[in-house]
Amino acid sequence: MTVLTGVDDARLFDGVDLHTLASRVQTPLYAYSSSVIRQRTTALQDAFAGLDLRICYAVKANSNLAILQLVAQQGVGADIVSVGELHRSLRAGIPAERIVFSGVGKTAEEIRAALSAGIWRFNVESADELLLLQEVAREEGVCARAAVRVNPDVDAQTHAKISTGKAENKFGVSIDEARTWFVRASRMSHVQLDGLHAHIGSQILNLEPFRHALRRVEDFRQELEAAGHPIHSVDIGGGLGVRYRAGHDRPIAIEDYAALVRETFAAFKGTLVVEPGRWLVAEAGVLVTRVIRVKPGADREFLIVDAAMNDLLRPALYDAWHDIVPLRPRRESACYDVVGPVCETGDTFARGRDMPRCEAGDLLMIGGTGAYGASMASTYNSRPLAAEVLLDDGRYAVVRRRQTLAEMMLGEQLPQDWHEA
Known part of the structure; x- marks a missing residue:
């Protein structure tokens, strides 16, 4: 394009x-070309037409207020990793209820600001963070909706510095650990843990890593549902690669990616979330x-x-x-x-x-x-x-x-x- x-x-x-x-x-x-960003957004929306899907733009890719306003006008939400990105997103007109908060190092002050703004959900990346979310939400007198970020231990076949889904990466927790969270969260008064999140890396040019990671997430979701833990959202992250080198890079067709998602989550009746950043801009x-x-x-x-x-x-x-x-x-x-x-x-x-x-x-x-x-x-x-x-x-x-x-x-x-x- x-x-x-x-x-x-x-x-x-x-x-x-x-x-x-x-x-x-x-x-x-x-x-920056407004036309290209609109074309990309429309292509993504068309590929997933008919699904209960939320697109949450990864603000870290380009956080200029004009870019954020442009995606907001297309009905796109935001995936944020700091309180600064929260304020940018809100100022640009992205509704709080279309914002998800990711990242391994959320502080109590950032969690409090996000709860006060009324964001949709938190992608939680450690047991300590889950306990902190419960504590801050209790102090604020609200119930925080959350998803556990699972690390599916899949090689994204991309650059080591932008790979995020292997066991040695700092992001998320193992499926074994996540399993215990749902038992613990059922006793929490101010956290509703009802979502899953996975993001294995960026600039991925091959469908196979997605196929393996998404299958593991869906298998885990079905296991949780069978154990009495309802899952209302599955956030499949971003990572779709783009063409940096003409005649060399061959990005995945968005239609092929959407077909894989449809096939993998055919039995899921909740909300799917995608977090494109690089692919959009x-x-x-x-x-x-x-x-x-x-x-x-x-x-x-x-x-x-x-x-x-x-x-x-x-x-x-x-x-x-x-x-x-x-x-x-x-x-x-x-x-x-x-x-x-x-x-x-x-x-x-x-x-x-x-x-x-x-x-x-x-x-x-x-x-x-x-x-x-x-x-x-x-x-x-x-x-x-x-x-x-x-x-x-x-x-x-x-x-x-x-x-x-x-x-x-x-x-x-x-x-x-x-x-x-």
Whole structure:
């Protein structure tokens, strides 16, 4: 699902000329296509039509308020992992009753805030958290609805740093441990444990890991029901992969994934929950960067651009591939290491990449950056956060302006009031 069509139109993204955009908004900048996000959301809703399904967007993928408002307008809820994401989601118009709270480190203060907001349910990841949820809910005089996150011990066949469903990962609990929770929860006065949750990892390009994990969850659900523990919701997480490398990555067709879910949970009469993040927004975003200079090296050329690892961390963190497309392509080709200005060897977007020859001042588009791009950005090397721009069929709106140097240092101060401790 791409909106870049051929050499003559390579500068257009969702009908917006990226050269014009870059002349008005300083690079580096993120640009997001509203059209692609709507198309993805509609495709997901159509694939699961007829099921009792809730889509809860994984806010961590891209937490910009404009993106959250856009998915809210499509009837999508939120999967959050912090009180900050809770406040963002509510401010963007996502109803509290369509919010699920995941994550291994929820604090009492975060649980209290979520209960006060009236979120739909908590995905609980440890016995300690379950007891804390009971305690805080009792203090608040409410009953918290919860699901246990089970770890099905399935290899997602993805990068080790985004695998979450194996026994050695920090997420969830074993099915054996979860079994004891339902006995314990039946005696809890302020927690209604009536759901299951599983998420085995991200950027999964093969149906088999899903097949194994979902089968284990459904078998466990049936066991619980037979033992007198009714299950009203099953959250199957997210993890669907996207196309980062053209001609190489082959994402799972959403229709095939939906067919697997329908088949696996055919006997389940409750609510199914999916938590897409990357799949909804990754291919809807690009990072536009400008070439600062071409630097000859001993055995390669370095294409130095004004974006850096603080703007897009994935290549440095995961050795992740992103397609890089010059917006003024030339006939002759060259081989580059595409690097940023940050003082780290890891500040590298591509190594030995064959692409059209570039010159200082040229614009490049780094694709597939709508997820885990701006949301993972930092001000390392005292580099201000990049602007974010929402595009929509030939129009654009700045939805986060580029951070100023003064804003970057806001909250810092020289020592004035010293205190003994």
